[in-house]
Amino acid sequence: MKKASLAGIGMTSLRTRQRLVQRLREKGITDNRVLAVIESTPRHLFVDEALGSRAYEDTALPIGHNQTISQPYLVALMTSLLLGEGTPPARVLEIGTGCGYQTAVLAQLVDTVYTVERIAALQRQTTVRLFQLRVRNVRFHLGDGLLGWPEHAPYDGILVTAAPPEIPEPLLAQLADGGRMVIPVGARNLQRLTVVTRSGEQLEVTQHDEVNFVPLLRGTD
Ligand code: SAH
Secondary structure, three states: OOOOOOOOOOHHHHHHHHHHHHHHHHOOOOOHHHHHHHHHOOHHHHOOHHHHHHOOOOOOEEEEOOEEEOOHHHHHHHHHHHHOOOOOOOEEEEEOOOOOHHHHHHHOOOOEEEEEEOOHHHHHHHHHHHHHOOOOOEEEEEOOHHHOOHHHOOEEEEEEOOEOOOOOHHHHHOEEEEEEEEEEEEEOOEEEEEEEEEEOOEEEEEEEEEEOOOEOOOOOO
């Protein structure tokens, strides 16, 4: 693990997380780096206390503001697709901070996560949460993720956790040469998980699972 290590926090729920990891393996997740991080990340601390007992089920859960914490399988799959086979990307842009679970998983695998959220209240809460969990290699930005975060571009990796109807042009422009973007693309209730790899001016696009993410909305709240 890199900069952040959540091992030690949430030891009591380790057994339930190990069962979750087993389920993710059965569903086809093979990247041991990703599985190890999911095993050590206390997902129950990212949801409301009342939902804590369901935190290690492989489902999305509500986090308020009409948003959800992503299903662990999708967090694992998207992280695996972003990492690829070789050296993990160093600097990663995440669009859709939400409760910060995906952010915390990423932060344990890459050097720096630049994360953008459009809902101020959610962002404030998550900034505090990740600070308390001692995840320190994350930079937060309140803004419209459709525009990316140009100040720190280009990024070796871009991970988008809300769905636009098509790939936003500014995000493509902020992807480094050799960089990879993982993004759900499509209609409101059904999208295709899409991976875009840049080599020079060439973009290679591959499509993966059908998914159902909340929409990527314009502007801030
Ligand atoms: N990454 C989260 C899931 C977040 S749900 C997890 O780990 O579970 C998607 C998030 O994207 C929501 O918080 C939503 O407010 C945010 N979002 C939607 N449109 C956005 C935009 N244009 N810019 C930034 N964030 C956006």
